[in-house]
Amino acid sequence: MSPIVFFLIVFSIVFLTQPGSLGNIEEITPDVLPDQEVVKMSAFRIELPPEPGPQQRAENLLQLAHFSFQFGQHEQANQAAQQFILEQPGSLVLDYAYYYLASSYANLTRYAEARESIKRLRSSYPQSRLLAEAAFLEADTYFEQQNYATALQLYLALRQQKAYKNHPLLPEALLKLAQCYERTDQLAAARAMYHQTWKEAISTPGYTPARDHEACLLVQHPELLAPISTKDLFDSINTLLKNGKAADALPWLRRVQARSESPKLEESVVLKFAETYYLLRENAKSRAYYREFLRDYPQSKLVPYAFDRIGRLYLREGRLQDFLSISQRLRKEYPTSAYTAAAVRLHGKELELQGRFREAIREFNEFLQKYPKNALAPDVLWSRGWCQYQLQEDQAALNTFDMLIRSYPKSDHRNQALYWAGRAAERMQRYTRAAEYYTMMLKIGQPRSYLGELSLQSLTRLKQRDPNLRVEPPPTVATPLPFDKLPSFSTSYGQLHWQKTQELERLGLPDLAAEELAHALEQEKGSQAAYLTLAHLYSQAGKYHELVRLMQRHFWLWIVRGGDDLPQEFWNYAYPLSFFEITSRHTADSTLDPFLVQALMMAESLFDPHAVSPVGALGLMQLMPATGARLAAGLGLEIDSSDQYLRPEINILLGTTYLRQLLELFQNELPPVIASYNAGEQRVKEWRRNADPDDPAAFVAMIPYRETQNYVQKVLWYYQEYRRIYSMAQGH
Incomplete structure (x- = not known):
C-alpha cells in the first residue's frame, strides 16, 4: 500500500474513547520532499457512539494495531493487539494480533515477552502464514540482546529451511548470522557468510552492508583471503560484472592479480580487467588491457575476441576508420571466426545509421554469404530488408x-x-x-x-x-473470465486461508487479505476466480507492483488479445493508476500527460518503488544516480544519499522533470523522447539524422539497440492502452 493510502486510512480510523483505552498517534510525517511540503497528522480523537458494536470495535482495534505497527508506534500497536486478543478470543485472524504483539514487544526491547507471544502464536496457530516472520523475529530478539550463540543457531536453522529460501527477510538474517560469527570470533566463517550474503542479495538493499562488512574484515584480517580459491574469486567477479557492479569487481580482480599462480591465470586476469573497464566505459584503460593481452598472448584462442572488443571501443568513440582497420584484420587473419562475423554486421549497422544504405547492404550480403548459419543471421536479414525499404x-x-x-x-x-x-x-x-x-x-x-x-x-x-x-x-480471446465467482479450495489448508482472507477484507485490511490469499495460492494451485480476487485485493490495497505482475503472469492472453467485451475492471487491473496523486501533481501544468508517465513507470519498474536495476537505475522511473543528481541540482534539491531516489515523491519529481526536458528538446515527438530516456539524448540525436520526420514508426524501426527499440515499443503500447482505458472509463 502506498504511503498516501496509509495516511488516509490511518486518519479515518475511529479511536476508542472509553477509560483506559488506547493512546493516540501523536504525529506521523509521511515520506515527502524535505523543505518542499510536510504533511502531518496531529493528535486527534474521534468520538464514538456510547456503545459501538463488537464488529466495529474489532475492525478499529486490528486496524489500529496494524497501522500503528507500520508507522513505528509500537506502544499503541502493543495495546491495540492486547485489546483485540482480549475482546476477540475466537477471531480467525488472532494470529495477526499475536504477531503485532510480539513485534511491538521486540521493538520496545521487551524481548522475553516477545518470545512468549511468538510461542503462543506457534502453539495456537500452527498453520499461520506468519510463522516464518515469527521465526525471523525470534532470532532477532536474541541478536538484539547480544546473545549471539543462540541467535547464531536460530539463523542457521532458518538458512537451512527450504521454505525460507526466497523469503524477503532472509538476506537480513544472513547478514546478522555473519555478524554473530564475527562477534563470537569465528572470523573465517563471518567472512564467508558476508561474502555469500552479498552474492545472494546482490539486487537487494542487503548487498551494500554485507559487502562493506566483508571489506572491513579483510582490511583488519588480510589472512582471511588465503583460503578463498581462485575459482571462487573469479566466480564472485563474474557475479558482480553480470549484475552491473563492475566498480566493485576491481578490488577482487587486484586480489587475484596478486596471486600470480600461473601464466594462464595472468592471461585471464588481463582479459577480466579489460572487460571490467569496458563495462565501466573507461575506454582508454579497457583498450590498453586488450592490447596488453594481444601483445603477451598472441597464440590465445581469444585473440579474435580481443580484436572485436577493441573495434567496439573505437565505434563507441566514433572512430570509424580505426574500427575498419580492426575489422579488416579480423577478416584477413580470422575469416571464419564468429567475432569476424560480428564485425561485418557491426560495420553494416554503422553504415545504415549513417544513411549509407547501399554500402550497408553490401556488408549484410557478405555476412549472409559467408556466415549463413550464424545466430545473428535473422538480425542481418532484418537490417538488409530495412535498408532496401529505405531505398x-x-x-x-x-x-x-x-x-x-x-x-x-x-x-x-x-x-x-x-x-x-x-x-x-x-x-x-x-x-x-x-x-x-x-x-x-x-x-x-x-x-x-x-x-x-x-x-x-x-x-x-x-x-x-x-x-x-x-x-x-x-x-480475440473467446474464453470469458469469471469475475462473478468466488475462489474455491480443495484442501482444508487452502479453505482456512481463504476464510482468513475474507475476514481480513471485512476488517478493512485488504493488504493483509491479499498476502493471506497469495500465501494460500502458493500452497495450492488456484483458479482464475482466485487470481481475479487476488487482483481485486491488490488493487484495493494499492499494491500495484504485485497487481501488474499477477495480471501479466496469469492473464497475458487477455491483455494482448482481449476483446472490447472485457469489463473495465479487468483493464484497470492490467493498467492501474499507480502513485497517481503524485504523478498528477507533477504533471498538473498539462505539458506532460500523466498517462505517459504511468506507461513509462510500468515499463521501467512495474511500479516497484524499490526497484534497482543491474546497472544501478533506481526506483519507479529508474533514475541513474548521476542523472538524478544533475536534475536535483537544477531544482535546488539536496540529495544526501542515492537511497533518496527510491522515494516515490523524489523519483517522480525528477523523472517528470527529465521527461519535460526531453519533450522540449525533441519538440514533443514521443518516440525520440522515450528512446532518449532509455539510451541517452546524444545517441538519439545521431539516430535521427537520417530518420523521416513524417514517419515516427520508421524512426522506431531503425533504432540500432534492440533493447531500446523494444523499450520504445513497450512504452508507446502501454501509453495507448492507458489513454484508451481511462478515456473509456470517462465515457469519451
Whole structure:
C-alpha cells in the first residue's frame, strides 16, 4: 500500500474513547520532499457512539494495531493487539494480533515477552502464514540482546529451511548470522557468510552492508583471503560484472592479480580487467588491457575476441576508420571466426545509421554469404530488408522480409518484418498482399501491442483506399473470465486461508487479505476466480507492483488479445493508476500527460518503488544516480544519499522533470523522447539524422539497440492502452 493510502486510512480510523483505552498517534510525517511540503497528522480523537458494536470495535482495534505497527508506534500497536486478543478470543485472524504483539514487544526491547507471544502464536496457530516472520523475529530478539550463540543457531536453522529460501527477510538474517560469527570470533566463517550474503542479495538493499562488512574484515584480517580459491574469486567477479557492479569487481580482480599462480591465470586476469573497464566505459584503460593481452598472448584462442572488443571501443568513440582497420584484420587473419562475423554486421549497422544504405547492404550480403548459419543471421536479414525499404526497393525488401519470416519464425524480428512487409506491399499498391501481411501480424502476433495497433491502423487505411477489400477482424480471446465467482479450495489448508482472507477484507485490511490469499495460492494451485480476487485485493490495497505482475503472469492472453467485451475492471487491473496523486501533481501544468508517465513507470519498474536495476537505475522511473543528481541540482534539491531516489515523491519529481526536458528538446515527438530516456539524448540525436520526420514508426524501426527499440515499443503500447482505458472509463 502506498504511503498516501496509509495516511488516509490511518486518519479515518475511529479511536476508542472509553477509560483506559488506547493512546493516540501523536504525529506521523509521511515520506515527502524535505523543505518542499510536510504533511502531518496531529493528535486527534474521534468520538464514538456510547456503545459501538463488537464488529466495529474489532475492525478499529486490528486496524489500529496494524497501522500503528507500520508507522513505528509500537506502544499503541502493543495495546491495540492486547485489546483485540482480549475482546476477540475466537477471531480467525488472532494470529495477526499475536504477531503485532510480539513485534511491538521486540521493538520496545521487551524481548522475553516477545518470545512468549511468538510461542503462543506457534502453539495456537500452527498453520499461520506468519510463522516464518515469527521465526525471523525470534532470532532477532536474541541478536538484539547480544546473545549471539543462540541467535547464531536460530539463523542457521532458518538458512537451512527450504521454505525460507526466497523469503524477503532472509538476506537480513544472513547478514546478522555473519555478524554473530564475527562477534563470537569465528572470523573465517563471518567472512564467508558476508561474502555469500552479498552474492545472494546482490539486487537487494542487503548487498551494500554485507559487502562493506566483508571489506572491513579483510582490511583488519588480510589472512582471511588465503583460503578463498581462485575459482571462487573469479566466480564472485563474474557475479558482480553480470549484475552491473563492475566498480566493485576491481578490488577482487587486484586480489587475484596478486596471486600470480600461473601464466594462464595472468592471461585471464588481463582479459577480466579489460572487460571490467569496458563495462565501466573507461575506454582508454579497457583498450590498453586488450592490447596488453594481444601483445603477451598472441597464440590465445581469444585473440579474435580481443580484436572485436577493441573495434567496439573505437565505434563507441566514433572512430570509424580505426574500427575498419580492426575489422579488416579480423577478416584477413580470422575469416571464419564468429567475432569476424560480428564485425561485418557491426560495420553494416554503422553504415545504415549513417544513411549509407547501399554500402550497408553490401556488408549484410557478405555476412549472409559467408556466415549463413550464424545466430545473428535473422538480425542481418532484418537490417538488409530495412535498408532496401529505405531505398524504396520495395520488391527486394519484400523478398528479404519474406525470407526472414519463413526461415526464422521464432525470431524477435518476425512481427516487425510482417508489418514492414505490409508497408512495402502497400507502397507498391498491392493492397490485398499488404492486408495479408497486416492480418498475419495480428493473428500470430499481439493485436493489443505497438505493432498490433499499427497493423490495425494500416488495415483501416487500406479499407478506405479500397472499400471492396476483405479484411478479417483481429482474433480475440473467446474464453470469458469469471469475475462473478468466488475462489474455491480443495484442501482444508487452502479453505482456512481463504476464510482468513475474507475476514481480513471485512476488517478493512485488504493488504493483509491479499498476502493471506497469495500465501494460500502458493500452497495450492488456484483458479482464475482466485487470481481475479487476488487482483481485486491488490488493487484495493494499492499494491500495484504485485497487481501488474499477477495480471501479466496469469492473464497475458487477455491483455494482448482481449476483446472490447472485457469489463473495465479487468483493464484497470492490467493498467492501474499507480502513485497517481503524485504523478498528477507533477504533471498538473498539462505539458506532460500523466498517462505517459504511468506507461513509462510500468515499463521501467512495474511500479516497484524499490526497484534497482543491474546497472544501478533506481526506483519507479529508474533514475541513474548521476542523472538524478544533475536534475536535483537544477531544482535546488539536496540529495544526501542515492537511497533518496527510491522515494516515490523524489523519483517522480525528477523523472517528470527529465521527461519535460526531453519533450522540449525533441519538440514533443514521443518516440525520440522515450528512446532518449532509455539510451541517452546524444545517441538519439545521431539516430535521427537520417530518420523521416513524417514517419515516427520508421524512426522506431531503425533504432540500432534492440533493447531500446523494444523499450520504445513497450512504452508507446502501454501509453495507448492507458489513454484508451481511462478515456473509456470517462465515457469519451
